[in-house]
Amino acid sequence: xxxxxxxxxxxxxxxxxxxxxxxxxEGIIIKKVEQLAGIDGLILPGGESTTMRxxxxxxxxxxxxxxxxxxxxxxxxxxxxxxxLAKEIAGQDDAHLELMDIKVERxxxxxxxxxxxxxxxxxxxxxxFEAVFIRAPYILEIGSTVEVLATFNNAxxxxxxxxxxxxxxxxxxxxxxxxxxxxxxxxxDAKKALAT
Numbered sequence: 001x002x003x004x005x006x007x008x009x010x011x012x013x014x015x016x017x018x019x020x021x022x023x024x025x026e027g028i029i030i031k032k033v034e035q036l037a038g039i040d041g042l043i044l045p046g047g048e049s050t051t052m053r054x055x056x057x058x059x060x061x062x063x064x065x066x067x068x069x070x071x072x073x074x075x076x077x078x079x080x081x082x083x084x085l086a087k088e089i090a091g092q093d094d095a096h097l098e099l100m101d102i103k104v105e106r107x108x109x110x111x112x113x114x115x116x117x118x119x120x121x122x123x124x125x126x127x128x129f130e131a132v133f134i135r136a137p138y139i140l141e142i143g144s145t146v147e148v149l150a151t152f153n154n155a156x157x158x159x160x161x162x163x164x165x166x167x168x169x170x171x172x173x174x175x176x177x178x179x180x181x182x183x184x185x186x187x188x189d190a191k192k193a194l195a196t
Contacts, residue, residue, distance in 0.1 A: 002188045005030040005039035007065075009055040011047025011080065015172035019180040025187070033064045041074040041187030044081030046134065046170050049106065052080055053096050062097070069099040074163040074190050076183045082166040083137050090140055100164045101143025107135050120169075122150045122158055126178045131157070131169035138168050163190050 001024075006016040008029035020027035020043075028039055036042070042065075044052075056062050069075050069085075077085040077100075084096040088103040115134040121127045131152075139156035142148065150158035150167075157168035165186065171179040 001026050002041070002184060002191060003028055003039045004184060004187055005035065005042045007042065007044050007052075007061070007081075009047075009059065009061075010052050011045035012170060012172050013045055016043050016045055016078075016180070019172050019177050020184065022177050023181045023184045025184045031059075033059070033061055036064055036068050039073075040191045041076070041183065042068060043183070044075060044077040044084050045172070046079030046081065049080040049083040049096070052084060056084075056096070065097055066099065069097065069164065072163050072190060072194060074165065074183065074186045075099065076186075077164075077166040078172070079134065079136055079168060079170055082139075082168060085164060085166050086139075087143075088141075100159075100161050100166060101146055102139045102159060102161075102166070103141040104137045105140050106137050118152055118169075120150045120152060120157070122179065123147070124149065124160075125182045126176070129171075129179065130174050130176060131167070131171070132173045133157075133169045136168040139166075 003026045004020045005028045006013050008031045017027035085100040086102045086104040087098045090105045120129045120131045122129045146161045
């Protein structure tokens with residue numbers, strides 16, 4: 001069985017675990033660096049990116065997470081997780097994991113009270129995905145190897161680069177598991193490829 005971890009430092013962890021398990025994979029809450037060795041893919045959940053980075057530093061996750069992504073193991077960043085994956089953050093000198101060749105804008109759609117839902121067509125996933133945006137970032141610029149999966153009002157809100165997947169929105173907050181299922185499939189494919 002494919003094992004998908006959810007970084008359990010902050011954010012909507014349990015909702016992701018439930019969705020992973022509904023998709024037929026084993027969901028594991030990751031609270032210690034050593035646990036990374038036992039999983040095939042990882043979700044960086046939504047939350048508050050600055051707080052998450054502080055906790056990543058406190059629990060010494062930064063370099064192990066970079067190595068995990070560097071090995072070709074899939075990582076899915078949602079909302080704050082997207083910000084953590086990005087190589088560049090608008091208005092900031094430093095980014096976080098710097099794994100994905102994208103530039104992001106934090107809180108791009110406004111603050112908490114400007115949260116909203118939108119029906120999106122997501123390439124490879126669904127023509128009609130109900131996406132929940134909460135203090136969401138969006139992608140300002142993408143590198144040549146990044147594939148745009150979805151846009152909203154001309155802003156890129158979902159993208160993929162190799163084994164890395166990211167969304168501005170929270171797929172775990174609806175009962176529509178198609179996006180999580182797509183990631184679980186990515187993890188299964190990568191596990192097979194890395195085993196050969």
